[in-house]
Amino acid sequence: MAAYKVPNPRLALAKDLAVGQRPMKFTPQQPPRAFQVGPTGQITLLDYGKIRLEPNEQVTFTLPEGGEYDVARKEWGFYATPSLNGRLEQYGLRGVLIKNRATGKFFVLLVEKGKEKQFDDYCRQENLAVVAWIDTSSALESLEKKAQP
Numbered sequence: 001m002a003a004y005k006v007p008n009p010r011l012a013l014a015k016d017l018a019v020g021q022r023p024m025k026f027t028p029q030q031p032p033r034a035f036q037v038g039p040t041g042q043i044t045l046l047d048y049g050k051i052r053l054e055p056n057e058q059v060t061f062t063l064p065e066g067g068e069y070d071v072a073r074k075e076w077g078f079y080a081t082p083s084l085n086g087r088l089e090q091y092g093l094r095g096v097l098i099k100n101r102a103t104g105k106f107f108v109l110l111v112e113k114g115k116e117k118q119f120d121d122y123c124r125q126e127n128l129a130v131v132a133w134i135d136t137s138s139a140l141e142s143l144e145k146k147a148q149p
Helices: 116-127 137-147
Strands: 023-037 043-052 056-060 068-074 078-079 091-101 104-111 127-134
Touching: 091 116, 104 116, 116 127, 127 137
Parallel strands: none
Antiparallel strands: 023 043, 056 068, 068 078, 091 104, 091 127
16 A cells, blocks of 8 residues: 655555554654764764664665665664665765774774765874775675684
8 A cells, every 4th residue: 555645655654554563763853962073073963863763674864866875673783784795885885994093993984985085084084094995795705704713
């Protein structure tokens, strides 16, 4: 059954959910919470709210150029990204493992293809080191070999 006036036919309205299903819960932050990040606090982030997912629910973030980034909840945790060497690549995003040199913390970032120069500039500004690009089958298989005893 198609949902009425939903811009994307893959989306459903709460009334169309099966008995017992609940839609994900979005709690907006009004006004958005602003906070400073970066080594000197020079970057302002805006927090627009929270999304609570139940197991087997997903949200998709989109880019103006058509790229997509999915987060899916499972009963054991989250798929934090689509397949690194599959759907992510198809949507023009490159996975990269980085380390913050100042704090010693590691992060997985997604870089838009064609914006590597801006990413390099950001890494210099934020004192980040690329540990490994994790966006191709060969790069991931190399990491897999290193992880095996």
